[in-house]
Amino acid sequence: DADVTQTPRNRITKTGKRIMLECSQTKGHDRMYWYRQDPGLGLRLIYYSFDVKDINKGEISDGYSVSRQAQAKFSLSLESAIPNQTALYFCATSDFTGGAFFGQGTRLTVV
Amino acid sequence: AQSVTQLDSQVPVFEEAPVELRCNYSSSVSVYLFWYVQYPNQGLQLLLKYLSGSTLVKGINGFEAEFNKSQTSFHLRKPSVHISDTAEYFCAVSDRGRGSTLGRLYFGRGTQLTVWP
Numbered sequence: 001d002a003d004v005t006q007t008p009r010n011r012i013t014k015t016g017k018r019i020m021l022e023c024s025q026t027k028g029h030d031r032m033y034w035y036r037q038d039p040g041l042g043l044r045l046i047y048y049s050f051d052v053k054d055i056n057k058g059e060i061s062d063g064y065s066v067s068r069q070a071q072a073k074f075s076l077s078l079e080s081a082i083p084n085q086t087a088l089y090f091c092a093t094s095d096f097t098g099g100a101f102f103g104q105g106t107r108l109t110v111v
Numbered sequence: 112a113q114s115v116t117q118l119d120s121q122v123p124v125f126e127e128a129p130v131e132l133r134c135n136y137s138s139s140v141s142v143y144l145f146w147y148v149q150y151p152n153q154g155l156q157l158l159l160k161y162l163s164g165s166t167l168v169k170g171i172n173g174f175e176a177e178f179n180k181s182q183t184s185f186h187l188r189k190p191s192v193h194i195s196d197t198a199e200y201f202c203a204v205s206d207r208g209r210g211s212t213l214g215r216l217y218f219g220r221g222t223q224l225t226v227w228p
Contacts, residue, residue, distance in 0.1 A: 004154075033216070040120070042201060042220035043155075090154060097143045097162055098205025098216045102154035 003027050006091050006103035013081050013110055021076045021106050023091030032074040033100070034058075034066060037088040046089075049074055081110045113138040113204050117219035125227050126194055132187040132222045134202030141207040144185040145216070146176055149199045158200070161185065172196065194226045 004025045013019050025032065030051045035043040045058030047066040055066060063085060065077045078085055086109050094100040118133040136142065143162050147155040159170025166178040176187045185202060202219040 035218075040220065043218040045215070048215060092155075092216075094205075094216070097160070098203070099143070099145060099157060099160050100147075100155075100216055102147075102156070104154045 002104070003101045004091055004093055004103035006089075006106050008106060009104065010107045011109070013108070015082055015110055017081050019078045019081055019108070021089055021091075021108070023074045023076070023103060024072050025074075025091075025093040025101070026072065027093050027101055028071075029093040029095055029101075030071060031094045031096075032068065033092045033094070034064075034074070034076045035090045035092065036060060037090060037105075043090065046076065078108075078110075081108075083110045086110045113142065113206070113217040115202050115204055115217055115219035117200075117202050117222050119222050120220065121223045121225070123225045123227060124192055127191045129190050130188065130192050130196075130224065132200050132202075132224065134185045134187065134219060136183050136185065136202075136204045136217075138183075138204060138206075142204040143207060144176075144178055145203040145205070146170065146174070146185070146187050147201045147203060148172075149201065149221075151198070155201060158187070192224070192226045194228060196224060197226045199223050 007022045033048045034046040049068045067075045089106045091103040092100040114137050116135045124130050145160045146158040148158045149155045161168050161178045169175045199221045201221050203216045205216050
């Protein structure tokens with residue numbers, strides 16, 4: 001089994017719809033992250049959580065929300081999807097150094 | 112805040128040639144340093160990391176990187192590349208200090224390495 005599992009792997013949704021991306025990890029780490037990848041821009045941090053009671057905004061949190069349901073689960077929601085949120089989304093977990101384990105990614109298309 | 116600059120967005124090389132992918136960072140605190148690799152349609156995989164000790168670190172697939180504190184650089188090298196090394200490579204740093212940002216990764220924009228036969 002993968003260390004970090006993201007569902008779904010691919011999703012097409014319509015503008016204005018709410019969508020949730022889910023992430024679970026088996027590494028036992030406290031820290032979890034959501035990143036967005038766009039061509040030429042690298043990875044940009046959306047939200048991060050250092051434990052179940054700790055949620056922090058990253059560089060590009062507008063239009064997104066998160067929920068840390070348990071140590072191993074961290075979900076990302078788009079409350080009202082818009083086309084410029086079309087991207088590849090990655091969940092990750094890390095130890096205190098930041099050495100991270102990434103999921104396989106969710107390719108989201110908003111039409 | 113930290114920032115990471117990968118100086119080349121694309122690096123084309125021929126098979127069996129050496130390669131260097133450059134990475135510079137700026138930070139007001141000490142950092143940990145990482146290189147990640149992303150193969151097509153896959154997530155990121157840790158290639159190597161510098162936490163402390165020897166400034167020359169070796170990673171998977173024959174890659175190595177050298178931490179140069181005075182130049183704030185962490186360049187990635189491989190003496191002889193293979194076609195299978197074609198991928199995107201990301202340099203990243205994280206805070207060593209305590210506080211709310213401990214462990215948070217800051218990424219460069221990536222370098223696409225293409226190895227030609």
